[in-house]
Amino acid sequence: MGKLDEKKKMKRESLLVAAFTLFTSQGINETSISDIAKKANMAKGTFYLYFKDKFDLRDKLIVAKATQLFRKAVDDLDGQSFDVLEDKIIFMADSIINQLNDDKILLRFLAKNLSWGVFQSAMVMEIESDSDYSFYDAYVNLLKESGRKFCNPEIMLFLIVELISSACHDVILYQEPVTLEDLKPELYGTIRDIIRRQEIRS
Amino acid sequence: MGKLDEKKKMKRESLLVAAFTLFTSQGINETSISDIAKKANMAKGTFYLYFKDKFDLRDKLIVAKATQLFRKAVDDLDGQSFDVLEDKIIFMADSIINQLNDDKILLRFLAKNLSWGVFQSAMVMEIESDSDYSFYDAYVNLLKESGRKFCNPEIMLFLIVELISSACHDVILYQEPVTLEDLKPELYGTIRDIIRRQEIRS
Amino acid sequence: MGKLDEKKKMKRESLLVAAFTLFTSQGINETSISDIAKKANMAKGTFYLYFKDKFDLRDKLIVAKATQLFRKAVDDLDGQSFDVLEDKIIFMADSIINQLNDDKILLRFLAKNLSWGVFQSAMVMEIESDSDYSFYDAYVNLLKESGRKFCNPEIMLFLIVELISSACHDVILYQEPVTLEDLKPELYGTIRDIIRRQEIRS
Amino acid sequence: MGKLDEKKKMKRESLLVAAFTLFTSQGINETSISDIAKKANMAKGTFYLYFKDKFDLRDKLIVAKATQLFRKAVDDLDGQSFDVLEDKIIFMADSIINQLNDDKILLRFLAKNLSWGVFQSAMVMEIESDSDYSFYDAYVNLLKESGRKFCNPEIMLFLIVELISSACHDVILYQEPVTLEDLKPELYGTIRDIIRRQEIRS
DNA sequence: AATGAATGAGCTTTCATTCAT
DNA sequence: GATGAATGAAAGCTCATTCAT
Helix, strand or coil, X not given: CCHHHHHHHHHHHHHHHHHHHHHHHHCCCXXXXXXXXXXXXXXXXXXXXXXXXXXHHHHHHHHHHHHHHHHHHHHHHHCCCCCCHHHHHHHHHHHHHHHHHHCHHHHHHHHHHCXXXXXXXXXXXXXXXXXXXXXXXXXXXXXXXXXXXXXXXXHHHHHHHHHHHHHHHHXXXXXXXXXXXXXXXXXXXXXXXXXXXXXXXX | CCHHHHHHHHHHHHHHHHHHHHHHHHCCCCCCHHHHHHHCCCCHHHHHHHCCCHHHHHHHHHHHHHHHHHHHHHHHHHCCCCCCHHHHHHXXXXXXXXXXXXXXXXXXXXXXXXXXHHHHHHHHCCCCCCCCCCHHHHXXXXXXXXXXXXXXXXXXXXXXXXXXXXXXXXXXXXXXXXXXXXXXXXXXXXXXXXXXXHEECC | CCHHHHHHHHHHHHHHHHHXXXXXXXXXXXXXHHHHHHHCCCCHHHHHHHCXXXXXXXXXXXXXXXXXXXXXXXXXXXXXXXXXXXXXXXXXXXXXXXXXXXXXXXXXXXXXXXXXXXXXXXXXXXXXXXXXXXXXXXXXXXXXXXXCEECCHHHHHHHHHHHHHHHHHHHXXXXXXXXXXXXXXXXXXXXXXXXXXXXXXX | CCHHHHHHHHHHHHHHHHHHHXXXXXXXXXXXXXXXXXXXXXXXXXXXXXXXXXXXHXXXXXXXXXXXXXXXXXXXXXXXXXXXXXXXXXXXXXHHHHHHHHCHHHHHHHHHHCCHHHHHHHHHCCCCCCCCCCHHHHHHHHHHHHCCCECCHHHHHHHHHHHHHHHHHHHHHHCCCCCHHHHHHHHHHHHHHHHHHHECCC
């Protein structure tokens, strides 16, 4: 990778970091492109070399943050030795939930902005082309290793993700209606249900 | 009540109606004060005779919509004869949930915008000064009639409201993770828990 | 007419005057809306209360200038007593040509910007609704008074206008290939030809 | 001529071709330097190695297009054997008119942009230094061969060119007020007049 | 010579808010 | 009370131009 490419990567990263800070502290609508560029120490026009507009950046940011979240979960799984697919997936779910519980700003940001469409385009296409493996690849591998067949692995993944994000939002932020610890067993039970329902049994 | 006051009331109402339509159809940030005034058939300047700005109107709108929601619940209760406080409150909760289930635009609007602060100021202060009784009065009466004592009736009320709104949001809009009918028993159980936890037993 | 309406009329006029000066001295593309507003002594935003954008103003300006040009021709005709239609039209043509010869900036502006579409919409619709008669009305009256019938009076009018503007442009501005005085006889001959060709003889 | 020079020549040519396409299809003001460079398959910065700015390129383009037009006329003349100067010049004029009639985009471009100043600088200075003879040289030779003397050969040339371009514009594009065939005799008559008027008779 | 990332001035446009009528 | 013309700050975005590589 050339020096110039690295510099570009860093500029893009600066914009993402600056925007995340501003978005979460003062809201997207209250944040101007000028603000973002200023915070990232570059000219306004430079913004447009990296993103189409504020909402494009927001979508990319969601992708980046979600990717990071999931990659950590995959990495955590590497150190474990489960046999059953359900156990692996629930382990990753637990990793994700704990990460969100530790970073409530991230949770609030993702909860407000993550939508099916954005997520799907993020995970199915390998946008993060610089990395040697995508989260989606890891997920597909997991399914293959299990030797089992599923109707629609993409939708299955999304259901799990959506369930986690919506169910955990209030619980983590407000501890209502139950504590996170009390919620987990039921949540994981539901995840097992989703996987079972999607499996094609021969 | 004078004719002039009535006229003013109607203008205010027009603005609220116009704003609700615009807010829910195109979003708050995409709605200008000019749009609202135009839709309400009055001049831009007139807006400022009734509301400080767009967000003031939004807050008043939430109060108005929430008040309406709750008043309907109180009215429904009038035709019933329960003895126990819990049954009365759950009956009202059921009324509210059913209203939201029937009017998903309203649900989406309230879910996006209802916050503790806004709600509290709405219910505790009797902003709706034209009505002879506020929802909060009805609620306080209910508690008094029961002959029981509670630590913090305001927070108790809010907890119930928040629980209903957050728990029902995904369920009503997306039927996830369970159907509304499946959710209700657990929800009502939790409401009973909240009331019990707040009661001061002598 | 109220005082306010008069004031508005004057503001609009100011913008037209300012824009004409700037357009003809430095070109349309080199003139910003900011420039126009500044020259007209008002805020940038005010511009948009009167015109959609720079090109809207330009079109209105062409209409206004062309209308003025034609109205003067009609007014000049009033003091004359010709019997034959051709003589009347040529008299007006001569008035228009002389006006353009006296105001070469106007000629250059109209020649650069006048297009069939703009002109047609200006003359057929009575945009200048404050005036008691439009040029087009005067023209139609002229035809009616003659007692003669024509295939397509609108196109006939346009042909004459287009002929005058294109034929006179170089002649007036550069005296090439002939002087204006030498051109006139041939031009007026051609106008007679156009009228004759459009007449329906019974 | 070195290989490097040829490459440069080609790059320059690419820019001219790209710009002509864009200028005539979407307008000069709507064409950015970025657009031109992209269409010419090179980087934005490269543009500045060949032209000062957009308007410089436009002027060079006019020169190039006009030169091409005239060179073709000169080449056509080579195959002919006229004795009288007037016949030669009118033959070339006819060649030019026919070219413009066949390429209306070119006509529109030249009509909109050709001005005395640009043309003069193009023809008098020999900008096209790569060619072994300029159009102007050919023209001067023609005069010399005739053995006749003229007051101001440059202005005489320009008058003829201007006459052709202005007279033909509407005729070719809109067939108004006469057809090209009907116009030609009078046009060529006028050209003879111009030459006669410029001749110094001893 | 060629590149294209970076710049920032400058444009158009919107809009909350004020205020004379 | 009601109006809507006027304002000007501030937003999004474009683009000619520069310059390090």
